[in-house]
Amino acid sequence: MAAKRIAVAKTYKIYIGGKFPRTESGRYFPLEDKDGKVIANMCRGSRKDFRNAVVAARKAQSGWAKASAYLRGQILYRIAEMLEGRREQFIAELQQQGSSKRAAEKEVDTSIDRLIYFAGWADKFQQVFSSVNPVSSSHFNFSVFEPTGVVAMLAPDDSSLLGLVSNIAPAIVGGNSCVILGSERKPLCAVSFAEVLHASDVPGGVVNVLTGFRSELTEYFASHMDVNAIVYCDGGKAVARTVQELAADNIKRVIERTRVDWTGTEAENPYLIRDTQEVKTTWHPIGT
């Protein structure tokens, strides 16, 4: 009698600097499906994982910002292609975590389309948002947009794939690098999406994905002096207060995305790109 094959379960790790380490803390938390059965042991990321991720993000950011807008668009498009190829896996993971088949299919398809949408904006948002400004002196005065730098993100808890993608894409398409904490309740897709990123020509360190407890990590996301902006989704008044107070230390750009309908235009518009951009205005002297 042939022995029954033992299925190989996947080890869910975190994604830092283009590598998949386990959390340095050695801590884990069990993830259960709706029947209370343990699906996976997730890394419970620590403040040091976050610190390492910020170092990686900082290192990668300047090179990524220097890449041409066209190339960044191509790479986002490539992420979409890779996600399309893994469509079934993501649908299965969403179902494991409680979504209906139909809802899961819709979430994955919208996520792919969302990437294509932002890929298209890569070499267009600059033209739309930049301006030539009227001034009364003899200067040619114009404003252009530059990436703010390293963006720390707390992904929404409910929309574990679409919400994740809708936050990452507008940040990186504008030349930022980011560190994102995936959904705490449904963390599987965050790690699998990191694998998609890994296979899509995104330079290591541009996107870093952690899993863990939001209550534990929020303060480090908000206080780190080498983070230029923080995007936090939901969380209520207490979180908003913590984030805003701590972010004031180095005057981070603070972006709140609360109760966003991730399926609609609220999460699909170029203003999300502008959220993590800085305006640079130049006064260029001209003859009278």
Place this chain on the structure above:
Amino acid sequence: MGLTAVNRKARLPDLSRVPAVDEVGVNERVARFQSRSIKKAAKVDALKLILSMIDLTTLEGQDTPGKVQQLCQKAIHLHDAMPGLPHVAAVCVYPTMVATAKEALSGHDINIASVATAFPSGMSTLSVKLDDTRMAVKAGATEIDMVISRGAFLSGDYRFVFDEIVAVKEACGDAHLKVILETGELGTLDRVRKASMLAMYAGADFIKTSTGKIQPAATMQVTLVMLQAIRDYYYETGRMVGMKPAGGISTSKLAIHYLVMLHETLGNAWMTPEWFRFGASSLANDVLMQLMKQSTGVYQSPDYFSKD
């Protein structure tokens, strides 16, 4: 001239009797040092000690008086937002920049180290090397970092290398002599150990791993072998010699590993800037950021620390 000026007490030891180095053992020992956990108050003490052991260094062909003045200001004002910090041990510059450094550091208790002897290659005649050394000392250098002739050492001409060091030591006068072995060009740990012994018997006050111009620069393996050589030399002669790893030590964590290694190899007597130095430029800011993190609890950004 030349050998007539040499200190006749110095005696070249029989290097064939220097014991071989067990490379596997060295690697394992080094791995152990990296597993020590230094936290909280001990970490703060270690970080401050590291700061006080740094030779803040700029050795670029593009160095200007302005750059050196800036470095000296950095040495004096490491991070004024944090009171109570120690200052670095020395600034390390090229001989032509010593006068500039001396002026910028006047009134402060910071040593001026100068590289000399046709740094970094050492490819010149003895008389040029001695002039180079005397010029640096005359300009105000209190420490001289010389390079050995690696070519001569590798071809087995130990006597030549030995006599050169003795002569440079003589030219140093009161200035401390650090002898750079450039371990990245020596190839094996056995040779590193031999070169260490040779340099110490020739009168080195410090032995130093690297110029920083060759990769690999300082590694923990090489430093451990040199520390063990210092220990052996101390047992044989009763004279303490200092150690300076240089190049490639840019994070606080790594520097703390070096301190652990120093403590467990040579002991407390060597745990001062008098006997141990880090040759580094970017290490200082990383240590400052770590100290700031320890006092505020918030991870820091290089944006808020002065560039050197």
